[in-house]
Amino acid sequence: MRAAVFTGPGAPLSIQDIDKPKIAEDEILVRVSHCGICGTDIHASREGPFMAPPNTVFGHEFSGEVVEVGNALTEGLFSVGDRVTSLPFIKDQTIGLGEVTGAYAEFVKVDPASVVRIPSELDDLNGALVEPLAIGLHSVKMAEGVAEKQILIIGAGPIGLACAIWCRFFGARNVVISEMSPARIEMAKTLGFNDIVDPSGDVQAQFANITAGEPEIQFECVGAPGILRECIERAPNRGLIMGIGLCDHPDTIMPLVAFTKELRLQWALAYDKEDWDFTMQMMIDGRIDGSPMITNVVSLDELPDVFEALRSPTDQCKVIIDLRR
């Protein structure tokens, strides 16, 4: 099968013919229809502690069609032809980050315990958005109550926007987004978030101007050193800071400032199946819509160049690979 292979840091992804995954008797093979490019994939292709091993095929935000069902799966839970997406977990391993071949490829094997069927109301393109939206849902649930709260989202990438969507869904009083890229600000506005602050200025003052209050909960969705320290400085007493952005470098904070304000710091990782089911249901019911985030749909052949371009700031938000092109 054709796949985009990560050969090592500094080299673009390479389109290669690799072996189609062989499924065990309790696994399912999916022909990939669409797969999102995730910031995590780009991160994992860089030198550093989070780097994936060479020969990794990335891709954990996918939709597709069941083409083979393992012999042991006789209950008829899934059949050939079903349209599905799946949490990227198979028997304690992760799909698309080095352990199991991901969906920057024609086929991907999945675990029936992780598979979520895509109903006819949702197309494959939106099926590939369940993953990033479920990240946002899980993060917001981990904040344990955003209703009536004043929220500051730091970074309007797909995950920051997904957090913003769910904060609004669950009744936040305000959802203010800190972002300086004009393209990302436009995207936030397209999704209905018009309260934007400029991180190069005094965020606390801008936030107070908009909300007449303080950021009771901050979602740090950038993952760069220095941002946590800023969050701690601008947090009100007993404020909550959510660590969502992936930072794999040492970072410095001043504990005394957090201590005197009795702040809470909470990280959130991934999601569980409940989050996927709920996300899917809300998408079908039209109560959340992530589709404006999709700025580009590209072919597998276009992927290596697009992937390289995404390393530096671009106007793109969510880029999705159409494996059927």
Ligand SMILES: [Zn+2]
């Ligand atoms: Zn992702």
